[in-house]
Amino acid sequence: xxxxxxTLPDLEPGWVWLVGAGPxxxxxxxxxxxxxxxxxxxVVYDALVDPRILDLARPDALREYAGKRGGKxxxxxxxxxxxxxxxxxxGKRVLRLKGGDPFVFGRGGEEALALVASGVPFRVVPGIxxxxxxxxxxxxxxxxRETNHVVTFVTxxxxxxxxxxxxxxxxxxxxxxxxxxxxxxxxxxxIAERLLAAGRRSEEPVAVISRATTEQQRVLESTLGSVAVDxxxxxxxxxxxxxxxxxxxxxxxxxxxxxxxxxxxxADPLASKIHRDAV
Amino acid sequence: xxxxxxTLPDLEPGWVWLVGAGPxxxxxxxxxxxxxxxxxxxVVYDALVDPRILDLARPDALREYAGKRGGKxxxxxxxxxxxxxxxxxxGKRVLRLKGGDPFVFGRGGEEALALVASGVPFRVVPGIxxxxxxxxxxxxxxxxRETNHVVTFVTxxxxxxxxxxxxxxxxxxxxxxxxxxxxxxxxxxxIAERLLAAGRRSEEPVAVISRATTEQQRVLESTLGSVAVDxxxxxxxxxxxxxxxxxxxxxxxxxxxxxxxxxxxxADPLASKIHRDAV
Numbered sequence: 001x002x003x004x005x006x007t008l009p010d011l012e013p014g015w016v017w018l019v020g021a022g023p024x025x026x027x028x029x030x031x032x033x034x035x036x037x038x039x040x041x042x043v044v045y046d047a048l049v050d051p052r053i054l055d056l057a058r059p060d061a062l063r064e065y066a067g068k069r070g071g072k073x074x075x076x077x078x079x080x081x082x083x084x085x086x087x088x089x090x091g092k093r094v095l096r097l098k099g100g101d102p103f104v105f106g107r108g109g110e111e112a113l114a115l116v117a118s119g120v121p122f123r124v125v126p127g128i129x130x131x132x133x134x135x136x137x138x139x140x141x142x143x144x145r146e147t148n149h150v151v152t153f154v155t156x157x158x159x160x161x162x163x164x165x166x167x168x169x170x171x172x173x174x175x176x177x178x179x180x181x182x183x184x185x186x187x188x189x190x191i192a193e194r195l196l197a198a199g200r201r202s203e204e205p206v207a208v209i210s211r212a213t214t215e216q217q218r219v220l221e222s223t224l225g226s227v228a229v230d231x232x233x234x235x236x237x238x239x240x241x242x243x244x245x246x247x248x249x250x251x252x253x254x255x256x257x258x259x260x261x262x263x264x265x266x267a268d269p270l271a272s273k274i275h276r277d278a279v
Numbered sequence: 280x281x282x283x284x285x286t287l288p289d290l291e292p293g294w295v296w297l298v299g300a301g302p303x304x305x306x307x308x309x310x311x312x313x314x315x316x317x318x319x320x321x322v323v324y325d326a327l328v329d330p331r332i333l334d335l336a337r338p339d340a341l342r343e344y345a346g347k348r349g350g351k352x353x354x355x356x357x358x359x360x361x362x363x364x365x366x367x368x369x370g371k372r373v374l375r376l377k378g379g380d381p382f383v384f385g386r387g388g389e390e391a392l393a394l395v396a397s398g399v400p401f402r403v404v405p406g407i408x409x410x411x412x413x414x415x416x417x418x419x420x421x422x423x424r425e426t427n428h429v430v431t432f433v434t435x436x437x438x439x440x441x442x443x444x445x446x447x448x449x450x451x452x453x454x455x456x457x458x459x460x461x462x463x464x465x466x467x468x469x470i471a472e473r474l475l476a477a478g479r480r481s482e483e484p485v486a487v488i489s490r491a492t493t494e495q496q497r498v499l500e501s502t503l504g505s506v507a508v509d510x511x512x513x514x515x516x517x518x519x520x521x522x523x524x525x526x527x528x529x530x531x532x533x534x535x536x537x538x539x540x541x542x543x544x545x546a547d548p549l550a551s552k553i554h555r556d557a558v
Contacts, residue, residue: 004337006305006306006331008305008306009306022309025310025311026285026287026307026310027285027287027288027310027312027314027404028308028311028404028405029309029310030301030306030308030309030310031305031306031307031308031309031310031313032304032306032307032409034310035306040410053283055528056285056417087349095379096318101407101411101413101415102415102420103414103415103419103420103421103422103423104411104420104421104422104430105422106422108420109420109422109423109424109529109532109533110423110424112532112533112535113532113546113547115550116533116544116545116546117546118531119331121535121538123356123416124416124533124535125306125307126407126411126412126415126416127407128380128405128407129408130384132380132383132405133405134380134401135382136380136405137383137403137405138486139403140382141381141382141385141387141388142382142383143383143385143388143432144382144388144389145386145388145436146387148435149433149434149445149446150431150432150433150446150451151383151431151432151524152430152431152454153422153429153430153432153456154428154429155422155428155429155433155525164428167428167429168422168453168454168481169384170450170454171449171450171451171452171453172429172450172454172455173453173525174447174450174453174454175431175447175449175450175451175453175454176450176454176455184360187282193299204317206395207409224330237417250388253388253391253392253395254391254403255406256390256391256400256402265395266395267392267393267396268392269392276355279434
């Protein structure tokens with residue numbers, strides 16, 4: 001990449017940048033994130049950050065894993081925040097790298113408030129959120145004039161790891177023709193049941209996108225009534241996004257990644273029959 | 280910027296890339312968008328694209344305005360789509376540059392389907408959507424564990440330029456603690472009234488962010504009961520985002536851009552009183 005005719009802010013010693021790495025594809029990293037990675041002394045990164053993105057850090061930068069998956073005991077949120085504060089106070093240029101966007105189900109607000117409490121200066125660098133980027137790579141726009149003027153994002157698990165308490169499923173089902181759930185695989189059966197109980201149709205199209213925008217991306221098309229069984233049969237693993245609504249039908253026309261691999265697209269996808277992957 | 284240790288796809292002759300330019304700040308452009316701009320023969324751009332982003336195109340690239348604002352007669356959507364097809368068929372490398380994300384209230388799906396109908400190959404390059412990026416630059420996370428597990432995005436005007444028909448305001452008001460409206464200034468009074476009629480509190484915090492992430496960014500804090508009057512008094516112009524919900528209170532802690540200019544942040548913003556800008 002040539003030298004940019006742009007002046008971007010520098011990641012200064014003693015600062016923390018809370019940076020969104022986007023959904024996976026390194027091409028979806030922002031210029032600011034890229035510059036921050038190039039300048040950081042320490043990169044504190046999450047489980048869902050693509051290794052190719054981490055490779056953009058300086059060779060001599062320290063890389064610290066702060067992920068919450070895998071067999072090892074996970075650092076708690078206060079641990080991670082304390083670590084960011086400690087590094088910043090030591091005069092390091094600290095880049096906190098989170099999957100997707102730090103302020104969309106990313107706990108970026110909590111980490112930033114911990115920095116505020118300690119007087120550590122920070123900048124927020126938004127990233128492409130997984131739902132919007134991930135659905136786009138599955139050929140599904142989160143909005144489309146003919147289908148929806150509203151889109152709702154919901155996290156599939158709350159503080160305790162269960163489906164979040166206090167969701168008003170009836171209002172969600174009625175208020176938003178398009179719903180996208182983050183981290184919803186574990187509780188997919190419950191989510192589908194609640195939407196059905198709240199009046200959504202069992203033949204409503206659903207797409208499940210795992211490892212969105214990476215080379216391991218898988219997309220399963222199903223219906224609200226069948227998706228829990230289909231996902232189990234297909235052996236789809238987290239992390240995955242679940243999209244519910246007519247927007248999913250647009251994939252028959254807009255699956256540009258499929259078209260790269262030879263899929264024939266239709267220019268009139270909303271007229272086509274609902275697709276359900278054979279599993 | 281140094282040479283990337285990454286292989287990104289090339290924008291090939293005869294192809295169209297539908298690219299999101301992000302909310303304004305050129306630092307929020309993606310690496311893919313940046314590469315596409317560098318390779319494109321023709322950039323067809325919208326009104327809300329920052330000139331500094333357009334400057335990243337090759338000096339000899341054709342720049343075609345397809346905006347829908349200003350005094351001149353606006354090109355229709357079929358005009359724009361036909362133009363993209365014509366350029367691609369002429370063997371050009373065509374970059375269609377849209378504000379925000381092409382698939383979030385951006386009509387990207389319509390343009391892509393027109394390309395499909397004409398057999399023109401395309402790629403979608405997501406951008407940071409204005410709501411998420413714009414709110415982040417106002418110090419407002421669209422989600423935060425203590426306030427919401429759901430966020431809903433709504434367009435403030437529909438096909439006819441009016442508040443979209445068919446919105447279920449009661450369900451929106453009940454289903455989503457955090458609502459973000461795009462292009463909502465014109466109909467702000469109506470939107471606030473409907474939310475109040477549907478049971479949202481008149482003292483609920485609201486933020487209006489105009490020209491988000493640009494040097495002209497303005498943020499007005501108000502309440503649902505007062506925002507229409509406050510915005511009129513302050514003379515805030517479109518384009519603007521409107522955020523409704525407790526998330527707005529987090530700005531007292533997370534306004535990092537304000538902190539750069541000397542604002543003192545609080546580490547406990549949800550405990551603080553609701554702020555209303557004097558106007």
